[in-house]
Amino acid sequence: PSLRAPMFLLIGSLALADLLAGLGLVANFAVRYLLRPPSEAAELAAAGLLLAAFSASVCSLLAITVDRYLSLYNALTYHSERTLGFTCAMVLLMWLLCLGVGLLPLLGWNCLRDQSSCSILRPVTKDNAAVLAVTFLLLFALMMQLYLQICKIAFRHAQQIAVQHQFIATAQATSTRKGLSTLSLILGTFALCWIPFAIYSLVADSSYPAVYTYSLALPATCNSLINPIIYAFRNPDIQKSLWLACCGCIPSTFSSRPRTSSDV
Secondary structure (H helix, E strand, O other): OOOOOHHHHHHHHHHHHHHHHHHHHHHHHHHHHHOOOOOHHHHHHHHHHHHHHHHHHHHHHHHHHHHHHHHHHOOOOHHHHOOHHHHHHHHHHHHHHHHHHHOOOOOOOOOOOOHHHEOOOOOOEHHHHHHHHHHHHHHHHHHHHHHHHHHHHHHHHHHHHHHHOHHHHHHHHHHHHHHHHHHHHHHHHHHHHHHHHHHHHHHOOOOOOHHHHHHHHHHHHHHHHHHHHHHHHOOHHHHHHHHHHHHOOOOOOOOOOOOOHHHO
């Protein structure tokens, strides 16, 4: 029951997007290297699946960021405004938008008729790849701004609690440091995985050696492998549920202290 909350619906959306990203990579490899000659329809469909999956992954990360920000900024009205039904509607709308992005190669965003216009994201053209890269960088800037606001709010809450209860000031300071380290891990991992590939997509084209593309795309794809560790397995509620599902018990090592806004 503790997982039936809007936040965990967003984490589920991220998990589905990352799963599809993995399947999309397998499909793209199979179409490009196992089909000889590759079918145009299959190549466009595989590229569309990758675009849709990675778009949904990034959008799910942004949605989680927005949800965390609202849970602190509107703490008193958050649970009444962010209902499960509202979150389901937003997730459905987000996925429809990402599926629309995945259809772009089939709707003309491809270079199959003009190989010279191909980007490193073949069969997407260089101009269209630049649009996607700039959009991604703008989304990252938005995420960074939201996380900075989260840090300010969490730090302010911790200070207020410490003033009211001097004897738990040390515990709150530790909790705040833990929350800030979590945010640094989230932003740092996301930036290291995606920004080099996004910038490379802006400056490179299909004439560049493929080894450069693969070496920069590998960290971006590995982000889907890292996301469960950052967003799911480190969460106490998910850890407890996994223990209950696997062995029917909860280890005594779990802390009974309720989470505060300082935990972010």
